[in-house]
Amino acid sequence: MTKKTKKGLSYRDAGVDIGTKGQFTTDIYSKMQTTFSQRVIENPDGFGGLFALNSRLKKYRQPVLVSSTDGVGTKLKIAFMMNKHNTIGIDLVAMCVNDIVVLGAEPLFFLDYLASSKIVPTVLHEVLDGIVEGCRQAGCALIGGETPEMPGFYQKGEYDIAGFVIGVVEKENVITGKTIRPGDRVIGLRSSGIHSNGFSLVRKVFFDKAKMKTNQRLTKYGLNTTLGEELIRPTNIYVKTILKTLNKHKPKNVIKGIAHITGGGLRDNIPRILPEGCSVTLERKEWDVPKIFKIIQDVGEITDQEMFHVFNMGIGMVLIVPESEVKKVLNTLKYAKEPGIVIGEVTRGDNRIVRIV
Known part of the structure; x- marks a missing residue:
C-alpha cells in the first residue's frame, strides 16, 4: 500500500499570490513608459530603475541632487470609503515634487511603494494611474517601485503608499531663503x-x-x-x-x-x-x-x-x-x-x- 504524501504549505496558503503580483508588475510597465523620456534607460525586469544623468545634467556646471519622500496620510481612508483610487496617486507625487521644487529643483524621476494585504489589480491599477498622471504633471519619469503583498498586516481592502523623488538644481541657484529681508x-x-x-x-x-x-x-x-x-x-x-x-x-x-x-x-x-x-x-x-x-x-x-x-x-x-x-x-x-x-x-x-x- 502506497503511503500518501502530506501536502506542505505554500506561499499562497499564507495569503501571497506570486503569480498575481508578477502579472500586475508586468501590466503596469506600459503605464510607466508613458512618463519616460530619452533619459530613462529601460530595464523592465531589472532590480532597479536606470536614469542617464549625463544627457540631462550637461547644462549644469555644479549640479546638486535633491531628494524627498512622503505619503498622503489618512486621506487614504477617504479613498477606501469612496472606493475611488484614481486621484490618490496624484496626491502622492504632489507631496514629494512640491517639496523639492521649493529649493529650485527640477524633478527627474519618481519611485513608489504600494503595499496591501492582498493585490487587487483593479484597485492598484487605479492608484498607479494617479501616480502616472502626477508624474506627467510634474514632468518626471516613474522608473520603478515596489508592490509588496502583506497579509495580516493591513486590513482587508486597504493599502498604504509612499513616494520618493530625485531632482536637480544648479548649486548657486539653490533657494534657501537666506536673502529674505524685512519689506519683502x-x-x-x-x-x-x-x-x-x-x-x-x-x-x-x-x-x-x-x-x-x-x-x-x-x-x-x-x-x-x-x-x-x-x-x-x-x-x-x-x-x-x-x-x-x-x-x-x-x-x-x-x-x-x-x-x-x-x-x-x-x-x-x-x-x-x-x-x-x-x-x-x-x-x-x-x-x-x-x-x-x-x-x-x-x-x-x-x-x-x-x-x-x-x-x-x-x-x-x-x-x-x-x-x-x-x-x-x-x-x-x-x-x-x-x-x-x-x-x-x-x-x-x-x-x-x-x-x-
Missing part, C-alpha cells in the same frame, strides 16, 4: 482644496462628530459637490509654474524663498525659510478661504488659530520676493496660468513667526 512681499498660490494634510481632524469632524456620509451633498453649505468629492480632490502640483517663474527671474535676488504649505499650515511652514531677524505678517482679507475650510470650522467648532495651524486655508505655496519685483512675478504667474496673490510682507522680528491679521 509674500505671494500666495491658491490650493485646490485641503490637499493631503489634516485628514485625521477632517474625519473626526465629519464622520465621528457630524455622522455625515461621503455621498452627502454640500448644497446647504454653498458647494455643489458631495462631501466625498470635495475631500478626495487631488493636491495641486506647482512644479511647472514654479520652474517657469524661476527661469523667467533667474537672479537669486528675485525669488528669495519658497514654502510648500503642508502639515502645520502657514504658521509652521513659512518660518522654515525665514532667516534670523525676520517674521511675516499675513492679511487674511487678501485671499478667499475656500468654503470647505469654513464648513470644517463650523461643523467642528474649531478656532481660527487651530484652523490656520492644521490646514493650508486656501494657500498651497508661498513665494517671497522683493517689493520692486512683485508686479513682474505676478505677471509671470498669470502667464503660467497660476495667478498669485500678495498676501503679506516680511517684517522685522527675531522670532521667525507668522502673524495672521
Whole structure:
C-alpha cells in the first residue's frame, strides 16, 4: 500500500499570490513608459530603475541632487470609503515634487511603494494611474517601485503608499531663503482644496462628530459637490509654474524663498525659510478661504488659530520676493496660468513667526 504524501504549505496558503503580483508588475510597465523620456534607460525586469544623468545634467556646471519622500496620510481612508483610487496617486507625487521644487529643483524621476494585504489589480491599477498622471504633471519619469503583498498586516481592502523623488538644481541657484529681508512681499498660490494634510481632524469632524456620509451633498453649505468629492480632490502640483517663474527671474535676488504649505499650515511652514531677524505678517482679507475650510470650522467648532495651524486655508505655496519685483512675478504667474496673490510682507522680528491679521 502506497503511503500518501502530506501536502506542505505554500506561499499562497499564507495569503501571497506570486503569480498575481508578477502579472500586475508586468501590466503596469506600459503605464510607466508613458512618463519616460530619452533619459530613462529601460530595464523592465531589472532590480532597479536606470536614469542617464549625463544627457540631462550637461547644462549644469555644479549640479546638486535633491531628494524627498512622503505619503498622503489618512486621506487614504477617504479613498477606501469612496472606493475611488484614481486621484490618490496624484496626491502622492504632489507631496514629494512640491517639496523639492521649493529649493529650485527640477524633478527627474519618481519611485513608489504600494503595499496591501492582498493585490487587487483593479484597485492598484487605479492608484498607479494617479501616480502616472502626477508624474506627467510634474514632468518626471516613474522608473520603478515596489508592490509588496502583506497579509495580516493591513486590513482587508486597504493599502498604504509612499513616494520618493530625485531632482536637480544648479548649486548657486539653490533657494534657501537666506536673502529674505524685512519689506519683502509674500505671494500666495491658491490650493485646490485641503490637499493631503489634516485628514485625521477632517474625519473626526465629519464622520465621528457630524455622522455625515461621503455621498452627502454640500448644497446647504454653498458647494455643489458631495462631501466625498470635495475631500478626495487631488493636491495641486506647482512644479511647472514654479520652474517657469524661476527661469523667467533667474537672479537669486528675485525669488528669495519658497514654502510648500503642508502639515502645520502657514504658521509652521513659512518660518522654515525665514532667516534670523525676520517674521511675516499675513492679511487674511487678501485671499478667499475656500468654503470647505469654513464648513470644517463650523461643523467642528474649531478656532481660527487651530484652523490656520492644521490646514493650508486656501494657500498651497508661498513665494517671497522683493517689493520692486512683485508686479513682474505676478505677471509671470498669470502667464503660467497660476495667478498669485500678495498676501503679506516680511517684517522685522527675531522670532521667525507668522502673524495672521
